[in-house]
Amino acid sequence: MCGGISTSLVGHPFDTMKVRLQTQPVDNPIYSGVVDCFRKTIKNEGILGVYKGVGSPMIGQMFYSGTVWMSYYQSVNLLKKRRQEQTGSSFVPRLKPKDLYLCGMVTGAVASFADSPMDYLKSKMQLDVNQNNPGAAPRYRNVFHCARVVLREHGVRAPWHGITGTMLRNVPSLANFFVTYEYLKFELHCRENPAFIHDLASHHRFVVSTETSLVAGGLAGLAYWVFTYPTLSNPVCRRTRSSPTYASTTTLWTVRANCT
Numbered sequence: 001m002c003g004g005i006s007t008s009l010v011g012h013p014f015d016t017m018k019v020r021l022q023t024q025p026v027d028n029p030i031y032s033g034v035v036d037c038f039r040k041t042i043k044n045e046g047i048l049g050v051y052k053g054v055g056s057p058m059i060g061q062m063f064y065s066g067t068v069w070m071s072y073y074q075s076v077n078l079l080k081k082r083r084q085e086q087t088g089s090s091f092v093p094r095l096k097p098k099d100l101y102l103c104g105m106v107t108g109a110v111a112s113f114a115d116s117p118m119d120y121l122k123s124k125m126q127l128d129v130n131q132n133n134p135g136a137a138p139r140y141r142n143v144f145h146c147a148r149v150v151l152r153e154h155g156v157r158a159p160w161h162g163i164t165g166t167m168l169r170n171v172p173s174l175a176n177f178f179v180t181y182e183y184l185k186f187e188l189h190c191r192e193n194p195a196f197i198h199d200l201a202s203h204h205r206f207v208v209s210t211e212t213s214l215v216a217g218g219l220a221g222l223a224y225w226v227f228t229y230p231t232l233s234n235p236v237c238r239r240t241r242s243s244p245t246y247a248s249t250t251t252l253w254t255v256r257a258n259c260t
Helices: 002-023 034-045 047-051 055-087 097-126 143-154 163-192 194-198 210-226 233-242 249-259
Strands: none
Touching (some): 034 047, 055 097, 055 143, 055 163, 097 163, 163 210
16 A cells, blocks of 8 residues: 555656657647656646645555555466366475466456556546646546546546457566566575575575565566557557547547558
């Protein structure tokens, strides 16, 4: 819970800038870059402008993070059990990278159902200024008011609008994250404890140091974005949600393809 709140407070201003830059009109852009976007946001909305929609991820991170780690370890345990049944042995095998990647993909698909409503409301709040003249009162007072308006006007299915784009982002990115995290965690632990590599019975479950966890998690987070961001699934997802022009992610991709 505390980790999710800290992540939101530190990262949300950057996410607000990213979302506004990604969804601004291509033919008549509002911002020339990140610095210009930040300067105009502060000028027109004050410091709280960069934290628009922060309530949704702060609350949602508790459920999202719980869903991610529960889904991942459930997938890992089920796959290990399957491997034991195939070999007829009581030995718990260490999963191969391709197995970990599969578990990460399953996790990404499941987590998208928790992530999509959170991301939807956050995007609505962040883009509220783009739908009004500078200085005009925003449509949504806070994230809870935004949720009430959305449910009243568009129904209970609205928060999952654009979930296809969310899955296109989460499935490969979480697969990259977990396979990188597990690989680095194992390799770094072996470097710290050379005898561990020969203790096969302990390979399926071991405790690493805080430093190892920090390094493995940090580099895995880098893999999460480096391999995923070029797919542009995040902007596609944002634009699908932010505008009724696109009925689905497929429709938006078709429009983008015809314009290139």
